[in-house]
Amino acid sequence: MASRFALAAAQLCETRQRHARLGRLSVDLEPRDEADAYAIQDALHPCLASRGWGAVVGYKIGCTTLVMQRYLKIPNPCAGGIFASTVQHQHGRFAHADFVRVGVECEIAVRLAMDLGGPGTVVDRAAAASAVGECMAAIEIVDDRYVDYGSLGAPTLIADDFFGAGCVLGPPVADFDPTLLGAARASMRIDDRDVGSGVGTDILGEPLEALAWLANNLAQRGQHLRQGDFVLLGSLVQTQWVAAGQSVEIENDRLGAARADFL
Secondary structure (H helix, E strand, O other), X not given: OOOHHHHHHHHHHHHHHOOOOEOOOOOOOOOOOHHHHHHHHHHHHHHHHHHHHOOEEEEEEEOOOHHHHHHHOOOOOEEEEEEHHHEEEOEEEEOHHHOOOEEEEEEEEEEEOOOEOOOOOOOOHHHHHHHEEEEEXXXXXXXXXXXXXXXXXXXXXXXXXXXXXXXXEOOOEOOOOHHHHHHOXXXXXXXXXXXXXXXXXXXXXXHHHHHHHHHHHHHHOOXXXXXXXXXXXXXXXXXXXXXXXXXXEEEEOOOEEEEEEEO
16 A cells, blocks of 8 residues: 555645646645655655656755745745756746746756765765855746645645746856855846845855755755755745746856746
8 A cells, every 4th residue: 555655745746747736635645744745755756757757856945045934934944856857058948838826036056066965974064065066046947836835834835846846057157166155146037127136145144054954854864965966055036926928037146147938
């Protein structure tokens, strides 16, 4: 008999495949805490991969800034996977109809040059810095695929990859010192309207703390970050919801730019 984690993952997988809104999981399947949530997420990933989403090639970390913690009323970071089929580069083009309620976030991203973390290890900021091979500006694509996300609680949102729906990665900067990410400033525009800006230290006080947090979170689940994985460390601007026909641009003063068009 399938575990309740596998049954919950199957329900989330089917709902996401149909671009349907999730009301809530049945009472016997709802995650009771964040440990349950990540167990469901770990079962969801192979389910989606088998439906054509591709492998998990990166991770997103949510709620790493005060602006996002206040917006979502969640006081700690939350992680989700990013699938190969949902990643675009520099100038992304997305069909607006492929989402339930699509939004964008202004991110700092890193790609790993080596494996990081694993069971029995504790990763600190220095270890996180040494594993970074490239730094990038990025746009995270999020999807509010819920009837009322505020009523679900963090565990159910985590189980479903915490709004994750893809990303646009800016051009990689291979020679950037990751210890300087805290000083990076970025802004976001939708069409010709400025919608917000922020600085790297908005991410847990130091962006590499987010990377270390993720490595340690995965280690507790018997996993680790792998060479070539990328990580969206956190949004510097509150989530912005996007209408069909709009274009989104971010500009990072240290890492360059990225764009997403919603057709």
